Amino acid sequence: MSEITLAGLEKRYGDTLAVEDVSVTIDDGELLCLLGPSGSGKSTTLRMLAGLETPTDGEIRIGDEDVTDRPAYERTTATVFQDWALFPHKTVLENVAFGLKMQGIGKSERRKQAREMLERVRMGEYADDDPMNLSGGQKQRVALARSLAVNPDVLLLDEPLSNLDKRLSEDMQIELREIHAELEETFVHVTHDQDEAFTLADRIGIMADGNLVQVGEPNEVYENPKNRFIEGFLGDTNFVAGEVERTTTESIHVETELGREVDLPTTGDADALAEGESVALSLRPEVLSIESTDVAGSDGNAEGEQATPVRTDGSTTNAVVGTVENVLYRGSTIRYSVAVEDTSVFVERTVADSGAFDAGDEIRISWDGADVLAFRDDGSRVDL
Amino acid sequence: MHRERLENALFRTGYLAILTFMLLPLAVVVVTSFAESGNLAFPPENYSLVHYRAFFEEMRWLSAFDNSLLVGVGTTITATTLGVTAAFGHEIDDGRAGQVLAPLVLIPLLIPPIILGISMRVYFVRAGFEASYLSIILAHTLWATPLVYFVMRSVFSRFDWQLLDAAKDLGAGPIRSFVYAVLPNVKHGIFVGALLAFIISLQEFVMALFLSSRSTETIPVVAWTEIRQSLDPMVSVVSTFLIIISLIAIVIATIATNLDWLSKQLS
Numbered sequence: 119m120s121e122i123t124l125a126g127l128e129k130r131y132g133d134t135l136a137v138e139d140v141s142v143t144i145d146d147g148e149l150l151c152l153l154g155p156s157g158s159g160k161s162t163t164l165r166m167l168a169g170l171e172t173p174t175d176g177e178i179r180i181g182d183e184d185v186t187d188r189p190a191y192e193r194t195t196a197t198v199f200q201d202w203a204l205f206p207h208k209t210v211l212e213n214v215a216f217g218l219k220m221q222g223i224g225k226s227e228r229r230k231q232a233r234e235m236l237e238r239v240r241m242g243e244y245a246d247d248d249p250m251n252l253s254g255g256q257k258q259r260v261a262l263a264r265s266l267a268v269n270p271d272v273l274l275l276d277e278p279l280s281n282l283d284k285r286l287s288e289d290m291q292i293e294l295r296e297i298h299a300e301l302e303e304t305f306v307h308v309t310h311d312q313d314e315a316f317t318l319a320d321r322i323g324i325m326a327d328g329n330l331v332q333v334g335e336p337n338e339v340y341e342n343p344k345n346r347f348i349e350g351f352l353g354d355t356n357f358v359a360g361e362v363e364r365t366t367t368e369s370i371h372v373e374t375e376l377g378r379e380v381d382l383p384t385t386g387d388a389d390a391l392a393e394g395e396s397v398a399l400s401l402r403p404e405v406l407s408i409e410s411t412d413v414a415g416s417d418g419n420a421e422g423e424q425a426t427p428v429r430t431d432g433s434t435t436n437a438v439v440g441t442v443e444n445v446l447y448r449g450s451t452i453r454y455s456v457a458v459e460d461t462s463v464f465v466e467r468t469v470a471d472s473g474a475f476d477a478g479d480e481i482r483i484s485w486d487g488a489d490v491l492a493f494r495d496d497g498s499r500v501d502l
Numbered sequence: 503m504h505r506e507r508l509e510n511a512l513f514r515t516g517y518l519a520i521l522t523f524m525l526l527p528l529a530v531v532v533v534t535s536f537a538e539s540g541n542l543a544f545p546p547e548n549y550s551l552v553h554y555r556a557f558f559e560e561m562r563w564l565s566a567f568d569n570s571l572l573v574g575v576g577t578t579i580t581a582t583t584l585g586v587t588a589a590f591g592h593e594i595d596d597g598r599a600g601q602v603l604a605p606l607v608l609i610p611l612l613i614p615p616i617i618l619g620i621s622m623r624v625y626f627v628r629a630g631f632e633a634s635y636l637s638i639i640l641a642h643t644l645w646a647t648p649l650v651y652f653v654m655r656s657v658f659s660r661f662d663w664q665l666l667d668a669a670k671d672l673g674a675g676p677i678r679s680f681v682y683a684v685l686p687n688v689k690h691g692i693f694v695g696a697l698l699a700f701i702i703s704l705q706e707f708v709m710a711l712f713l714s715s716r717s718t719e720t721i722p723v724v725a726w727t728e729i730r731q732s733l734d735p736m737v738s739v740v741s742t743f744l745i746i747i748s749l750i751a752i753v754i755a756t757i758a759t760n761l762d763w764l765s766k767q768l769s
Contacts, residue, residue, distance in 0.1 A: 170667050190670040191679070203668040207686040216682070217672035268672060 120181050120194070120271035120304050121146045122167070127176035129162050136162045138328035140176070149298050149305040150333075151315040154325030155351065160308045161200075163325070164274050167306060169193045180271060191220075196270035198278040202261035204249040210260050211236065211245040217268035235263040255286045262294075266301070275307040279314060291317045312352055316340075324348050346493040349400050356401040356463045357493075362391045369487070370502070372397060376438050377459035381487050384502045391492070391500055398493045403466040405489035408454070411439055411480045437484035438463075442475050456483060528745060535738035542733040553735045563740060565717075566724040569635070570704055573720055576639035577646050577703035582696040584643065585650025590680070593658045607651050610644040618644070619712035626713065635718055641709040646699035653698065657691030690759045697755050701748065 122144040129137040137159040144150050152160040165171040167178060169190035178186045185193055196217070204213050211232050218228035236242045239259040244252065249260055258278060265273060275294075279287040291314055298305050298318075309315050315322050316336045323333040332344040343349040350357065360374035370382045370391055380399060384390065391397060440458035451466045454475060465483055467474075475481055492500040530544050535553060537546030557563055588607065592600040610618065618641065626637040661684065669683035670676075685692075707722035714723055721744065725737055 168667075168671055170671065189675075190667070191673050191675050195671070197668070197671045199664050199668060201662075201664060203662065203664040205665060205668070205683060205686075216669070216674075220669075220673035220678065264672070 122272060122304060122306075123177075123179040124163070124167075125177045125179075127163065127166060127173050127178065129159070129166060129171060130174040135328055137166070137173075140325075140328075140330045142323060142330055142333055144304060144306065147302045147304055149295075149307065149318060149320045151319035151322045152306065152308045152325055152330075153312060153315040153319075153322050153351075154310065156310060158325040159328040160310075160325045161276055163330075164197070164276050164306060164308045167272070168195050168197045168274050170197075194271040195274055196265035196268050196272075197274040197276060198258075198261050198265050200277045200280060202257045202278070204257055204260060204264070206248075206250050208249070209245070210241065210247050210249050210252070213249055213260060214264045214267050217264065221268065232263075232267055235267045236260070238266075239263045254282050255290070258282060258290060262297075266297075270303065272304045272306065275305065277308055277310065280309070280311070287311075287314070288317075294318060324351065326351075343491070343499060345499055346398060346400075346497040349491060349493065349499075354403060354464070356403070356406075358399045358401060358461065358463070360397055360399055362393050362395045362397060364393055365391060370492075372399065372492070374399065375459060375461045376463070378436070378438050380436050380490065382490055382492060382502055383487050390502065391494075396495055397500065398495075400491040400493065401463065401485060402489070403453075403464060405485050406463075406465045406483050407485070408465050408467065408475075408481050408483050410475070411482050436487055436490075437482055439480060439482050442477050442479045442481060445475070445477055454481070456481060458483070531738050531741045532745065534735050535742045537735045537738075540734050542735055542738070546735075553739045557736060557739045560736070562724060563721075563736070566719055566721045567743075569714075569718055570720040572635055573638045573642060573710075573718075574700045574703040576635065577642040578696050578700045580639065580643045581646035581650050581699040581702075582692065584647045585695055585699075586654050586692055588647075588651050589654035589658055590684070592655065593661075593663070604655075607648045611648050615645075615706070615708040616712075619709040622709065623712045637713045638710055638718065638720070639703075641713055642699075642703040642706055645706065645709075646702045649698050649702065650695035653695040654688070654691060657688050657695075661688060693758050694755060697751055701751060704744070704747070 124140050124142050124144075127137055127140040128135070140159070140163050142150075152163060154160045162171060166173050169185070169188055169192070173186060176186070177184060180194065204210075205216065208216065211229065214235055215228040215232035218231055223231070233242065233245060236245055239262055241256060241259045241263060244256065244260070249257060252260065261278065279290050282290060294305075294307075295318060307315075307318055309318075319336055321333055322336055322339050324331050324339060326347050332339055332348055334342070339348060340352050343352065346357075349355060358374050358376055358380075360372040360380065363371045363373045363379065365371070365384075368383060370384055372380045372382060374380050382399075438458050440456040440463065442454050443457045443462065444455035446453040446455070451468055452474065453464055453466050455462055455464045463483060492502065494500060534542055534544055534546060536549045536551065537543070538548035538550040538552055539546065588603065592603055622637070622641050626634075626640075631637055665683045665687065666679055669679035674682055705722065706720075707726065710720045710723050711726065714720060719727075721740060725740055728734075729737055
């Protein structure tokens with residue numbers, strides 16, 4: 119059993135609070151990604167799990183044991199470090215065999231096991247090389263083999279892919295997933311890269327300012343963020359400031375800086391927002407559809423901004439008209455920055471979509487009110 | 503000639519002239535050690551090995567050599583142990599104690615050795631082991647430790663401390679993680695620090711003069727008392743040996759610190 123429980127974990131360095139409150143239970147065999155910007159305390163949390171830092175408050179349990187005050191060398195965890203930390207004075211094989219040597223396993227046996235582990239990460243032919251002569255991706259594999267060789271209950275990965283180029287990093291993500299599936303061990307992976315987290319994780323834990331803000335499955339945290347920080351951190355979005363004008367039992371009407379009232383359909387508590395309260399609305403580019411005003415105006419409606427189009431399924435959509443300011447080619451997608459009233463909104467199209475726009479074109483941006491998330495001034499999400 | 507090259511040539515000539523001028527006394531010492539007469543004169547009228555023969559028959563000089571070696575090795579061991587562990591501890595825990603440590607360690611180097619020598623003589627007499635090897639070793643350690651400490655601080659500042667974390671993470675306790683992960687990567691630095699400690703001890707004179715007796719006197723102490731009686735070429739002979747020992751030490755240090763470079767060249 120290697121279920122991990124972190125309870126009220128805190129780490130203070132003098133006056134600086136690196137980790138304020140981290141509480142989570144990681145299931146046996148789970149791959150949890152701690153995701154957060156630099157300085158959010160995710161690496162410190164991992165180092166406390168490894169036993170390389172002692173928490174100033176809180177408790178760490180691995181399985182049934184309280185390991186809070188147990189040093190790293192007495193824990194059943196193994197860490198893959200960001201810079202891999204391979205021993206420069208040892209060969210690749212000696213590096214991988216080091217943990218087994220510390221466990222008191224005889225020379226021939228540990229060399230045999232280390233060789234097997236190297237074969238597993240496809241580094242067998244480099245056994246006698248100097249690790250300093252390897253490429254980043256190869257060092258990465260050796261570091262992984264070295265940590266796996268001690269057969270840890272928990273494998274801790276501290277941004278091990280952040281020093282690799284994009285392509286290599288993506289290959290390694292897939293390999294890590296495969297190794298995780300094969301070993302059925304608990305993995306805790308720290309990263310600042312959301313794509314990496316979404317690819318790897320069974321669950322994602324999002325950290326900000328020393329706190330674990332939300333833990334959940336990837337699609338859950340993406341679609342159902344707890345607060346504004348998470349919404350902004352996971353992918354790109356447009357935050358539009360507004361003020362609640364009136365609320366009814368079915369919808370909340372928000373006067374926005376788009377120069378247009380936005381309707382938020384509500385199924386829950388109509389009192390979630392008071393009239394006059396200021397809110398930030400999140401319009402993700404993927405919920406925004408765009409079309410040329412020429413097309414929209416073909417039915418004779420020149421003032422599209424005032425219209426409330428009714429879609430074929432009958433749901434109301436919100437829409438605004440703006441002018442394309444900038445066109446940014448991002449490989450497979452094209453990003454348009456569109457000036458709408460006093461603010462600017464960006465929308466995206468895949469290259470394959472027909473009809474590219476140029477700067478200066480007037481376009482209509484529309485969305486389904488149900489796709490819009492609203493956040494209060496304190497960052498908390500409005501439960502619509 | 504290009505101006506830059508001219509400037510370079512002038513600088514090198516000047517530098518070489520100063521260096522030669524400063525090193526010439528050493529040549530005088532070596533040459534006079536081969537004099538035949540009993541007076542110290544330069545250049546000597548006739549050359550012979552008579553004083554070298556006398557040196558090996560003179561018990562006082564030979565025992566001084568033994569004493570110097572013993573004190574030097576003792577100082578090297580204690581100063582290196584103290585300096586390396588202090589620098590290591592400072593690196594691991596950079597707290598309030600560490601901030602006080604650096605200036606504190608420096609103090610013995612700032613006090614004139616004559617004052618240290620007198621006060622330590624008084625102190626060791628009270629403690630009951632004056633004129634022993636131990637008292638000289640402790641005095642020299644007081645001087646050599648700060649030097650080892652500062653050499654090791656600089657060595658450790660270039661060390662990748664994640665290696666220590668990695669060793670601990672893989673199950674190595676405090677001692678084994680130091681031995682397996684840190685030591686192999688800083689051994690050149692430790693060697694240089696140890697050599698420095700040995701040379702400091704070998705050439706230190708003032709404190710040794712106050713703290714030694716007839717049976718524990720080191721080479722500089724004997725040289726001083728001999729010169730006060732008569733200025734004969736025996737002093738030159740001893741000095742020549744000291745110069746040779748220092749040169750050997752430097753050569754060993756150079757080879758040791760460049761072993762990696764050497765092995766890369768050879769492979």
